[in-house]
Amino acid sequence: METRTESHKIFYGWYLVGVSLISGAFQTGIGIWGVSVFVSPMGDELGWSRTSFMAALTIRTALTGLLSPVVGPWRDTKNGPRVLMLAGSIILGISLIALKYVDSLWEFYLFFGVFGSIGALGAGGILTQTILPKWFVRKRGFALGIASMGGGTGPLVFPIAILGLITWLGWRDAWFFLGVLALVLLVPLSFLVKTRPEDMGLHPDGIAEVPEQAAPTTSNQSARRSGREFSFTGRQALHTPAFWLIIFAVALGGLGQQGFQANWIPYLEGEGFSTKTATLAISVYGVCSVTARIIWGTLADQHSIRHLIVIQSLLTAISVMALIYVLGPFMLFFFVIFFGLTMGGSFILRPLIVANYFGREHIGAITGYMRPFQGLTSAVGP
Numbered sequence: 001m002e003t004r005t006e007s008h009k010i011f012y013g014w015y016l017v018g019v020s021l022i023s024g025a026f027q028t029g030i031g032i033w034g035v036s037v038f039v040s041p042m043g044d045e046l047g048w049s050r051t052s053f054m055a056a057l058t059i060r061t062a063l064t065g066l067l068s069p070v071v072g073p074w075r076d077t078k079n080g081p082r083v084l085m086l087a088g089s090i091i092l093g094i095s096l097i098a099l100k101y102v103d104s105l106w107e108f109y110l111f112f113g114v115f116g117s118i119g120a121l122g123a124g125g126i127l128t129q130t131i132l133p134k135w136f137v138r139k140r141g142f143a144l145g146i147a148s149m150g151g152g153t154g155p156l157v158f159p160i161a162i163l164g165l166i167t168w169l170g171w172r173d174a175w176f177f178l179g180v181l182a183l184v185l186l187v188p189l190s191f192l193v194k195t196r197p198e199d200m201g202l203h204p205d206g207i208a209e210v211p212e213q214a215a216p217t218t219s220n221q222s223a224r225r226s227g228r229e230f231s232f233t234g235r236q237a238l239h240t241p242a243f244w245l246i247i248f249a250v251a252l253g254g255l256g257q258q259g260f261q262a263n264w265i266p267y268l269e270g271e272g273f274s275t276k277t278a279t280l281a282i283s284v285y286g287v288c289s290v291t292a293r294i295i296w297g298t299l300a301d302q303h304s305i306r307h308l309i310v311i312q313s314l315l316t317a318i319s320v321m322a323l324i325y326v327l328g329p330f331m332l333f334f335f336v337i338f339f340g341l342t343m344g345g346s347f348i349l350r351p352l353i354v355a356n357y358f359g360r361e362h363i364g365a366i367t368g369y370m371r372p373f374q375g376l377t378s379a380v381g382p
Contacts, residue, residue: 011206013135017147019189024150030159031120036265038163041171050266053107059113064121065372073369082193088122089186095119096179100172123186130364133355134196141183145297148348149290157287159279200257231359237366247370250350273299281336288340296345303354312345
């Protein structure tokens with residue numbers, strides 16, 4: 001069937017890519033990477049150990065996973081994603097502001113762990129994982145690659161910025177500043193969220209006359225290249241071997257990933273590196289991770305997602321093993337460059353493989369069913 005571009009105007013999906021990039025940068029920059037900058041100053045003042053501090057991240061990650069099946073189907077409704085992001089942004093901002101006033105571990109666990117998980121559930125990866133795959137089919141890899149750059153920009157910008165805030169204002173006012181920033185930045189962006197292009201009279205990729213249904217294939221790959229894609233329901237996906245194999249692979253990868261990222265600065269400090277060097281290493285990783293997402297995303301539009309994710313996983317495993325030989329600054333930055341270019345691919349390939357296998361119509365419900373397994377293994381990491 002012949003296709004045509006619907007308008008010379010910028011396709012609205014690209015605005016959502018921008019919203020996803022900003023919200024992703026904020027969420028990963030604070031919730032995963034930035035929190036490690038607070039370990040030493042909060043621990044020194046309040047007498048907390050690193051293990052006690054990181055238990056909050058375990059709570060946050062586990063709750064996010066356990067609650068995902070509940071909110072997952074809402075992400076497929078017309079107004080669900082907008083409401084979820086708005087509520088999540090407000091809760092996230094207020095919880096960050098409340099961290100200024102904590103004096104005990106239970107308060108930290110409550111505001112960062114419990115309320116932070118609820119906020120992250122709405123304001124986190126909702127766009128990249130469930131909304132953008134509905135807006136893009138042919139250009140899905142490239143679009144998600146750009147959107148997921150937010151996750152790479154987070155470690156590039158936030159650790160250094162947070163370190164500066166703590167040095168300038170102290171850790172309490174740094175939390176307060178971040179909470180206000182979340183409210184000012186993320187709340188307005190939530191009003192731009194649209195679930196599907198059809199809700200605005202548009203078609204995926206901004207191309208008209210693209211039929212949605214085609215005979216299902218094993219991976220949906222060939223159908224997707226022609227602009228046609230079969231969509232599984234959540235129940236249908238649960239009965240496929242691919243669903244459980246993807247869960248196993250992603251959950252296993254998350255077992256080490258979350259803990260390593262959150263403990264990056266404390267670990268390097270323990271190995272004799274200064275806080276500034278460790279923070280700079282995160283920023284270099286961020287630059288490489290941002291670059292990697294575009295590269296892997298573009299490749300995913302042209303090659304088998306299965307082959308790419310195998311290659312990416314093997315290269316990441318090799319890069320992690322190289323950490324054993326990090327004994328000085330030169331080897332440290334060699335490691336973070338290699339790790340960024342390889343690990344960065346996982347953040348784009350994981351959501352892509354779900355969307356490419358199961359289609360776009362019910363991806364919110366499907367990813368919601370997957371998240372508890374991923375969340376529980378990631379929670380063990382810290």
